[in-house]
Amino acid sequence: MSMTIYHNPKCGTSRNTLEMIRKSGVEPQVIEYLKTPPSREELVDLIKRTGLPVRDILRQKGTPYDELGLGEDRWTDDQLIDFMMEHPILINRPIVVSEKGVRLCRPSEKVLDLLPKDIGSFTKEDGEVVSSGAPDA
Template sequence: MTITIYHNPKCGTSRNTLEMIRKSGEKPQVIEYLKTPPSRDELVDLIGRMGLPVRDLLRQKGTPYDELELGEDKWTDDQLIDFMMAHPILINRPIVVSDKGVRLCRPSERVLDLLATEIGTFTKEDGEVVTSND
């Protein structure tokens, strides 16, 4: 199976997701999207494959979301994507792409449906225990 994770190593949810992928035996392609952001076409494709409204991919915490007034409904989807391209930190993470689909993995256990192999029990950084069931 091929798995790609759009990852921010400073994000606990992203680190947990990456470790669950690795625990399943996969060696994912890790894209640190703040260093290597997706192209506009790639981002549009990911959003479409996730089936999410563009606004649902916007990250608020620790971003220029408020100063750009992105909470207002005055922005089109194309404009919101433009903001994400200009400020990749606005792209919520982690996004995981596998043969089974594409998903924003918040919370991190959302990745379990994208894995080929059950991981058993996994303990997140905060101590929460996650158990995968086939």
């Protein structure tokens, strides 16, 4: 199974997601999107494939979101995408692409539905344990 992760190595959620993918036996294509941002066409396609509104892909924390006034309703989806192209840090992460779909994996356990196999339990960097298996009956 091939997978791609749009990754920021400075982000704990992104690191946890990457490790869960690797624990499933897959070595994904890792795109550090701050160094190699997607093209506008790729970004539009990714957003469409997540099924989320453009606004849900905008990252607020640690970005120029407030300075740019992006919380205001006056911006169209195209304008919001323009801002993400100009400031890739505004693209929320991690976005994972797999044969099973495309997800914004926040929280990181959202990646579990995309993995080729159950990874059992996984301990996140903050100590939280997540499980991909069915709950005990």
